[in-house]
Amino acid sequence: MNILLGVTGGIAAYKALELTRLFVKAGHHVQVVMTAGAKEFITPLSFQALSGHPVRDSLFDAHQEAGMGHIELARWADQIVIAPASAETLAKLRMGRADDLLTTVCLATEKPIMLAPSMNRLMWNNPATQENVEVLKQRGLTVLNPGLGEQACGEVGEGRLPEPQVIFEAVLAFQHDLKQRTAQDDQAWLDLTAYWRGKSLVITAGPTYEDLDPVRFLGNRSSGKMGFAIAQVAAKAGAQVTLIAGPVNLATPQNVNRLNVRSALHMFEWVQAHALTADCFISAAAVADFRVAQWAQHKLKKNADNDEMTLHLVKNPDIVAWVASQPKIEGKPFVVGFAAETQNVLEYARGKLHSKKLDMICANLVGEHAGEQMGFEQDHNALTLMTATQEQPLTTSSKTQQAMALLGFIANHPIVMPCHDTASAP
Numbered sequence: 248m249n250i251l252l253g254v255t256g257g258i259a260a261y262k263a264l265e266l267t268r269l270f271v272k273a274g275h276h277v278q279v280v281m282t283a284g285a286k287e288f289i290t291p292l293s294f295q296a297l298s299g300h301p302v303r304d305s306l307f308d309a310h311q312e313a314g315m316g317h318i319e320l321a322r323w324a325d326q327i328v329i330a331p332a333s334a335e336t337l338a339k340l341r342m343g344r345a346d347d348l349l350t351t352v353c354l355a356t357e358k359p360i361m362l363a364p365s366m367n368r369l370m371w372n373n374p375a376t377q378e379n380v381e382v383l384k385q386r387g388l389t390v391l392n393p394g395l396g397e398q399a400c401g402e403v404g405e406g407r408l409p410e411p412q413v414i415f416e417a418v419l420a421f422q423h424d425l426k427q428r429t430a431q432d433d434q435a436w437l438d439l440t441a442y443w444r445g446k447s448l449v450i451t452a453g454p455t456y457e458d459l460d461p462v463r464f465l466g467n468r469s470s471g472k473m474g475f476a477i478a479q480v481a482a483k484a485g486a487q488v489t490l491i492a493g494p495v496n497l498a499t500p501q502n503v504n505r506l507n508v509r510s511a512l513h514m515f516e517w518v519q520a521h522a523l524t525a526d527c528f529i530s531a532a533a534v535a536d537f538r539v540a541q542w543a544q545h546k547l548k549k550n551a552d553n554d555e556m557t558l559h560l561v562k563n564p565d566i567v568a569w570v571a572s573q574p575k576i577e578g579k580p581f582v583v584g585f586a587a588e589t590q591n592v593l594e595y596a597r598g599k600l601h602s603k604k605l606d607m608i609c610a611n612l613v614g615e616h617a618g619e620q621m622g623f624e625q626d627h628n629a630l631t632l633m634t635a636t637q638e639q640p641l642t643t644s645s646k647t648q649q650a651m652a653l654l655g656f657i658a659n660h661p662i663v664m665p666c667h668d669t670a671s672a673p
């Protein structure tokens with residue numbers, strides 16, 4: 248494995264020598280990048296002797312190809328480890344600064360970054376540092392907990408650099424997990440592609456807006472993220488995807504045919520035109536149940552004599568129920584609905600599965616639960632996938648992972664979907 252070891256300015260910088268030795272002894276390749284601060288504590292020559300490579304410290308290195316050492320290093324590394332990571336480096340990484348070689352490499356890489364912080368206990372516990380650590384963790388960086396004990400400054404507390412052996416083992420364990428996750432992910436994509444390649448899929452997503460007058464509408468909090476994630480995963484797995492999207496602020500996933508709509512009636516028109524010839528119809532949209540009976544041509548005005556206003560609403564067509572109720576001729580799509588509920592989600596979902604005659608439903612808890620926002624507008628979700636005979640709760644994960652599980656569930660489901668394009672069937 249190629250390890251890029253970043254060493255920043257701190258009294259514990261000398262421990263990075265032992266870490267270098269451990270990696271090299273275990274057969275890994277190490278290149279060291281030092282910050283100016285690190286060089287105040289320890290000489291680059293020691294790292295050069297242990298790693299067998301000259302230490303890199305300059306952002307503008309004329310000896311490196313085209314003077315772009317940061318890109319070349321970012322590409323070379325399988326894993327970036329910063330030990331010790333100073334408070335200043337944590338702050339710079341959080342801000343996305345790129346004023347030295349180490350921070351620039353970190354900005355220019357997709358490789359995993361592990362940080363082993365080391366600093367005075369007050370600096371570590373300072374809300375600024377803690378907030379930086381939190382943000383970096385949220386972005387996917389691994390931050391090791393500093394050790395507790397006597398510090399170089401004479402104080403006792405949390406902030407010591409973890410022992411080199413501990414950092415070494417943490418890196419190996421991380422890489423082991425990563426390899427396993429990557430292998431599982433690769434297998435999941437292979438399975439998805441084997442099933443979905445060549446199949447056609449129509450997906451509705453987002454809210455619908457039911458206009459009251461030229462400036463006002465009835466809407467809901469659906470962000471469209473779940474439906475877009477399904478579209479993205481299905482298209483990546485090789486399906487032909489038509490995405491009928493209500494008003495949302497999301498980019499169209501690659502290789503997806505997107506049709507924008509505003510109202511439930513408009514969505515219904517496109518679904519009628521496309522869904523019946525598809526292999527699968529997934530209704531992830533939060534369709535408004537009602538629209539105003541009479542749209543006002545001009546802005547509705549307040550009435551000075553009346554403190555109340557009554558809207559006369561009429562029912563919208565139930566789009567997914569319409570698709571599911573079509574005669575069971577050959578080629579009827581496999582129909583999947585969503586049940587977004589704030590309570591009794593499984594019970595309501597089961598009811599809708601039967602009343603709307605769906606093949607499958609995804610129960611989706613929305614709103615605030617145990618102090619956390621769920622479902623709508625969130626990047627994560629925890630669906631329960633249901634058919635007449637099966638129920639599979641998914642653990643909370645990104646909407647992309649939920650989409651992979653959902654499409655994988657359909658692929659494994661005993662109901663055999665007809666495939667219109669037999670020539671490209673797997």
Ligand code: C5P
Pocket residue numbers: 451511530531532533534535536563564565566567568583584585586587599
């Ligand atoms: O009845 P309810 O709105 O809770 O049902 C949710 C499911 O029905 C979702 O899949 C949603 O997309 C779909 N639906 C629809 N047309 C409607 C209302 C809901 O397709 N008018």
